[in-house]
Amino acid sequence: MKQMAIVVCAVLVLACAGFAQEGQPVGAAGPENLHAETGLGWMMLPGEPSSTGIAYGAVNYGFAVSDIIGLGGQVGGRFAARQNDPDWTFSAGVFQRDVRIGTTDTAWAIQGIYQNTWAKADLISLKPTFGVEVSDHDYLLLTGVWGLNDERVSRRRVRRTQQPVDQAMVIWGAEWTDEFRTEIGAGFEFQDLDEWVLGVHTGYMLDTITSLNWTGMFDFAGNYYTAVALGFDIGGTGRNATFNNIRRDGMDDYTPFPISGLPVISYQTQDRPPRGAVPLNGF
Numbered sequence: 089m090k091q092m093a094i095v096v097c098a099v100l101v102l103a104c105a106g107f108a109q110e111g112q113p114v115g116a117a118g119p120e121n122l123h124a125e126t127g128l129g130w131m132m133l134p135g136e137p138s139s140t141g142i143a144y145g146a147v148n149y150g151f152a153v154s155d156i157i158g159l160g161g162q163v164g165g166r167f168a169a170r171q172n173d174p175d176w177t178f179s180a181g182v183f184q185r186d187v188r189i190g191t192t193d194t195a196w197a198i199q200g201i202y203q204n205t206w207a208k209a210d211l212i213s214l215k216p217t218f219g220v221e222v223s224d225h226d227y228l229l230l231t232g233v234w235g236l237n238d239e240r241v242s243r244r245r246v247r248r249t250q251q252p253v254d255q256a257m258v259i260w261g262a263e264w265t266d267e268f269r270t271e272i273g274a275g276f277e278f279q280d281l282d283e284w285v286l287g288v289h290t291g292y293m294l295d296t297i298t299s300l301n302w303t304g305m306f307d308f309a310g311n312y313y314t315a316v317a318l319g320f321d322i323g324g325t326g327r328n329a330t331f332n333n334i335r336r337d338g339m340d341d342y343t344p345f346p347i348s349g350l351p352v353i354s355y356q357t358q359d360r361p362p363r364g365a366v367p368l369n370g371f
Contacts, residue, residue, distance in 0.1 A: 119322045120321075120322075120323025120324075120325050121150040121323065121342045121343060122147070123147070123149070123321060123322065123329035123343075123344065124147045124148075124319070124320040124322060125145070125146045125147075125148075125301075125317050125320065125348055126144065126145045126318055127143070127315045127318070127348075128141070128143050128144075128316060128317075129144075129303075129313065129315025129316065130314055130315075131170075131314070131315075131354075132310065132311050132312050132313075133356065133357070134253065134277075134309070134355075134356035134357070135357035135358050135359070136357055140171060142168050142169065142315065143168070143170075144166060144317075145167050146164065146165065146166040146177075146347060146348055147164060148162065148164035148329065148344045148346065148347050149162060149164065150183075150345075152341070153182070158186040158187070158336050160182065160183050160184070160341070160344075161180075161181070161182050161183075162179070162180070162181055162182075162344035163178075163179065164179040164344065164347045165177065165179070166178075166348070171206040173206040173208070175206055176203065177201065177203050177204075178201075178202045179199045179200065179215075179347045180199065180200050181345070183197035183198075183344075183345055185334065185336035185341065186335075186336035193220075193221040193335055193336075194220050194334065195217075195218075195335075195336075196216075196217060196218045197215075197216070197345040198215070198216045199214070199215040199216075199345065200212070200213075200214060200215075201214070201215055201233070201252075201353055203353070203355065207241045207248060207250055208241060209241050210237075210239055211237060211239060211250065211252050212252075213233050213234060213235045213236055213353070214233070214236065215232070215233050215234075215351075215353070216231065216234070217229060217230070217345055218230050218231070221334045225262060225263045225264075226260070226262050226263075227261045227332070227334045228258065228260055228261075229257075229259040229260075229261065229332055230256075230257075230258055230259075231256075231257055231259060231332075231351060232256035232257055232275065232351060233252060233254060233255050233353060234252075235252030235253070235355075237252075238250065246359040246360060247359070247360045248357065248359050249358045249360075250356065250358075251279070252354075253277055253354045253355055254278040255276065255278065255285060256275050256276055256278075257274065257275030257287065257350065258273060258275060259273035259332070261331060261332060268292050268293075269328060269331050270288070270289065270291075271287075271289040271332070271349065271350055272287070272288055273288075273350045273351065275287075275351065280356070280358070281309060281311075281356065283307040283308045285305060285306065286306055287304065287351060287352070288302075288303070288304045289304075289331070289349045289350050290302050291319070291330055291331060293328055295326075296324045296326040297320055297321050297324050298318060298321075299319040299321070299328040299330070300316075300317075300318060300319075301316070301319055301328070301348075301349075302314075302315070302316050303317070303349055303350070305351070305352045311354075313352045313354065317330075325339055327339070327340065329346060330348050330349045331346065331349065332345060332349075
């Protein structure tokens with residue numbers, strides 16, 4: 089089932105790109121669509137024995153596929169130092185803005201996410217997003233993460249399995265001023281967790297390049313993620329690209345949908361004794 093989903097999504101991406109290429113000349117990519125971020129935080133992920141600090145850096149880049157229908161593509165990456173080994177995250181996807189439903193502006197995106205964890209598991213997930221503009225300063229998003237695999241990591245005394253955390257989240261985004269924005273979300277984590285989750289993302293533009301951001305995400309089982317970060321709008325447009333953007337208004341046409349912010353892309357760890365082994369330490 090999950091393998092079929094990967095194939096369907098890949099065909100969808102290629103079909104959209106192929107259709108777009110039949111249109112008018114493609115808009116030029118530029119540095120205004122390049123965003124970088126670096127941050128420090130603390131987190132407790134499901135199934136891990138203790139909380140850990142985190143230091144990370146990330147880049148995210150959007151580009152035009154078709155100006156006529158507002159179709160864009162994006163690529164991104166994130167390096168996070170934690171535990172004895174780092175986490176690596178890479179993303180690629182497509183998005184479209186200026187999709188009208190009646191008089192309402194909407195936008196959608198779908199991103200493929202690859203993670204290489206500190207335990208050396210290779211995890212793949214999809215992040216779909218659908219957004220609706222409520223007013224000139226407010227929008228609603230339905231988004232989430234759908235894991236496509238789990239991976240067993242060999243250990244001598246335990247069978248360790250890691251898998252993406254499946255989650256769905258509704259987010260209300262608000263632009264309070266030209267500099268200050270917030271996103272507040274509520275959702276649910278599936279699989280073995282079955283927990284409600286809350287999230288907050290805030291950002292303030294310090295100047296036309298630099299923003300100060302805070303992200304917090306907490307579930308009712310005691311897992312959490314919190315981080316403070318500096319974002320860098322390489323194009324110097326005074327825009328904070330850690331937030332979702334719904335409108336297509338020229339400057340924001342091909343701003344990438346964020347790989348940082350809400351929902352936080354995470355995974356869970358499950359440790360079990362080897363088959364046939366005598367249980368140890370309560371396992």
